[in-house]
Amino acid sequence: MESVFEAQSKLVPEMVELMMERYRLLKLVKAAGPVGRRTLGEVSNMTEREIRTMLDHLRDQRLINISKTGTSITNEGIKVLHALETTIDNLSRLSLLAKKLEDFLGIRSVKVVDGSTENSSLGIEAAKQFMNEIGDGKTVAVTGGTSIALIPKYIKSSMLQKDLLFIAARGGVGEEIGLQANVIAASFAEACDSSYKAFYYPEALGEEAHKAFLKDPAILKMIDLYNTTDCVLHGIGDAQTMAKLRNSSMEEQQLLLEKGAKGESFGYYFDRSGKEVQRLRTVGIQTEQLQEVPLIIAVAGGKNKAEAILSYMASAPKQTILVTDESAANEMLRLLTECVK
Known part of the structure; x- marks a missing residue:
């Protein structure tokens, strides 16, 4: 509580x-x-x-x-x-930590919460940022994953403008049902007393079937929505962990290792420098489209996620707000400081 x-x-x-x-x-x-x-x-x-x-x-x-x-x-x-004294010292410490990360990452803002992903702190802070920033009649794209699934329960619809539309940031491809983007989009819509639009992408489509799928009128409408998205809420995953969750073959996992993949988001895998080294064959918001989205809130925490977060943040849009926890923030600063030496 x-x-x-x-x-x-x-x-x-x-x-x-x-x-x-x-x-x-x-x-x-x-x-x-x-x-x-x-x-x-x-x-x-x-x-x-x-x-x-x-x-x-x-x-x-x-x-x-x-x-x-x-x-x-x-x-x-x-x-x-x-x-x-204890409360203020904690706030001051976390604020200083956030400022240091902002300077390194060059993004709009970093919010560091006390604790870890085992508690509600990430969800509470991400919900607060969302409620403070979002306006009326906006289209909001959300990804799947544990961190984003935490947020809706902390949103108060009475503090929000209405007429929001929630959509999946990409078509669902086999995550645990409760963590799929479509399900999370529905949870956001319920919490915000708003609407959502589901988007399903069939698993294991070959290249030809994928090209045919892109011509479907419903898919073209979804792509149009991505071009006019006002806000994106997304998680950041560890590359190897995400590959295993998606049942990638051992050959694919080995290839990710050889390419130096550290982090994953939106179906893209990134190396330490932020370079895209591999991507899933799916339909969703593209990294170039993110550059035009006014409000982006990235949510990820835990010391073991530090490298993954840094790999994505190396090429993240400058308007990004990162919500993370103290253990991840400290590890990121350690890794960044080592690179500078």
């Missing part, structure tokens, strides 16, 4: 930033008090108006005293600092 803090941060996302600002100011008062307003402004890099507003609030809550000698912390203020 999610904590009260997690629930509050979803309901009022700006609360976290405001809380951290007030916490830092209260900590400065404790360290330097009695201290003047001008000094606090210089140290905290806030305007005089911002300082005055925050100090007034802290005083109203009896966390500080303001006198002629300056501002000082109260016993109640000290208790509040102690109570929030």
